[in-house]
Amino acid sequence: MDTHNVVALPVVSRVAVCGGTHGNELSGVYLVRERLKRREDGTEPVSVVTLMSNPRAVQLCVRYVETDLNRCFTRAALSAPVSEDSPYEMIRSRELNALLGPKGSVQAVDLLCDLHNTTANTGLCLITHSDCDWIALHICKHLQREMSSTPVRYVHFDLPLDEAYSLDSVGKHGFAMEVGPQPHGLVRSGIFSAMQEGVQLMLDWIWQFNSGTLFEGGSVDIFTMVKNIDYPRDPQTHMITAAVHPDLQDRDFCLLHPGEPMFLSFSGETLRYRGKEALYPFFINEAAYYEKGVALSLARKRRVEIPSVRSDTQR
Numbered sequence: 406m407d408t409h410n411v412v413a414l415p416v417v418s419r420v421a422v423c424g425g426t427h428g429n430e431l432s433g434v435y436l437v438r439e440r441l442k443r444r445e446d447g448t449e450p451v452s453v454v455t456l457m458s459n460p461r462a463v464q465l466c467v468r469y470v471e472t473d474l475n476r477c478f479t480r481a482a483l484s485a486p487v488s489e490d491s492p493y494e495m496i497r498s499r500e501l502n503a504l505l506g507p508k509g510s511v512q513a514v515d516l517l518c519d520l521h522n523t524t525a526n527t528g529l530c531l532i533t534h535s536d537c538d539w540i541a542l543h544i545c546k547h548l549q550r551e552m553s554s555t556p557v558r559y560v561h562f563d564l565p566l567d568e569a570y571s572l573d574s575v576g577k578h579g580f581a582m583e584v585g586p587q588p589h590g591l592v593r594s595g596i597f598s599a600m601q602e603g604v605q606l607m608l609d610w611i612w613q614f615n616s617g618t619l620f621e622g623g624s625v626d627i628f629t630m631v632k633n634i635d636y637p638r639d640p641q642t643h644m645i646t647a648a649v650h651p652d653l654q655d656r657d658f659c660l661l662h663p664g665e666p667m668f669l670s671f672s673g674e675t676l677r678y679r680g681k682e683a684l685y686p687f688f689i690n691e692a693a694y695y696e697k698g699v700a701l702s703l704a705r706k707r708r709v710e711i712p713s714v715r716s717d718t719q720r
Contacts, residue, residue: 410622412539413717416615417515417578421454421505422604424520426475426572427693428462431592432584432600433520451611454514458501458572461493466590468693469494475519475581478574480567483508498572506575509566516540517576518607520600523585524692526655528556529603533580534569536561540578540614542625542711547610548603549625555584555599558658560687560704561629582607586655589692614716622713628658628685628704636700637668637676646670649690649700657687661703668700 422440424433440455457463461470471492477483483502487495506513529552531545541559548557560583566574573579582603587596614620636645647668653661661667662683668676684703688694691701 411619411713411715414539414714415515416716416718417540417611418452418615419454419514419516420451420608420611421456421514421517421576422520423456423458423501423505423517423572425460425463426458426519427468427473427521427589428459428464428470429466429468429589430520430522430587431466431590432522432587432597434463435592435597436520436601436604451608451615453608454505456504458519459494459497461497468589474498475521475572476570478502478508478572479570480508482570501572502575508575514576515578516611517573517579518604519571519573519579519581520604521581521583522587522589522596522600523583523688524588525585525688525690526657527583527585527687528558528657529599530558530560530583530687531580532560532562532571532573532583534562534564534566534571534574536563536627536629536709538578538580539711539714541580542709543614543620543714544580544607544610546623546625546711547620548606551606552599552602555602556658557603559625559627561627563629614714615718617716617718619715620713622711624708624710626706626708628687628706631684631703631705633699633702634667635698636695637670645695646672647674647676650675653686653701654690657689658685660684661686 424437459474472494474494477498545559573581584600587593637647647670650666650669652666660683664677666675667678686701689701
């Protein structure tokens with residue numbers, strides 16, 4: 406290997422694993438509870454802060470109490486004034502930012518992994534606002550190689566740091582680890598095990614990286630979100646008038662071509678995709694997104710080359 410083309414990066418000394426940002430996404434909730442039971446036994450390969458992001462929502466087994474916590478971490482939201490009458494999640498976001506950040510600062514945790522579930526058939530996704538985070542991309546590559554039973558994908562929401570709204574954006578490096586399909590309010594053992602394996606593989610990679618292992622570069626497919634598609638709605642009542650078409654349901658990250666079925670109206674009419682280019686749907690029929698007016702998201706896929714990396718302690 407040509408060591409002149411190796412990128413040396415700072416060690417990842419402070420890691421946070423968060424669950425329960427949405428209180429009814431139970432794989433992350435139970436994984437955090439299990440980790441908290443044994444966090445003092447010294448078996449972890451790296452030092453990790455483990456915490457429950459939204460304990461009130463977890464206690465009630467709801468997505469949120471007053472407002473979506475995972476939309477409270479833009480720079481504007483974090484700097485807005487709060488009072489005792491502010492929504493609980495707005496106040497909690499300040500606490501998390503103080504504990505794990507502040508966002509964008511040198512004091513922020515080196516890597517923040519926020520655990521989520523989706524009702525959509527996504528497999529395991531690492532979702533981030535950055536498409537050139539070599540640490541996150543190498544972790545994705547590692548998971549893809551090691552997790553033979555679960556598809557692993559890297560999903561990019563193209564947002565500047567100030568506008569990134571999710572908890573993971575507080576860390577210097579960060580991503581949501583989204584695993585599905587799993588209905589909200591329950592836990593499926595296979596989905597829990599996939600998340601548990603993903604977290605352990607992430608920590609193993611960080612330990613090897615911090616120990617000086619040189620990781621070869623290569624290629625990773627990135628799915629960049631292009632737009633959201635709402636359900637067809639009645640123009641007067643705004644109630645939905647169709648469901649996701651059976652030919653599209655559960656086909657997350659399968660290429661959708663113009664003219665292919667997208668919705669089936671409640672009167673029996675097939676409504677087709679009218680876009681001009683083939684794109685990759687994901688979060689298809691996600692239960693929590695009905696309130697947000699999102700039936701599915703569409704992404705464009707591209708393959709990127711990532712450099713070889715090692716920790717800068719080996720310079």
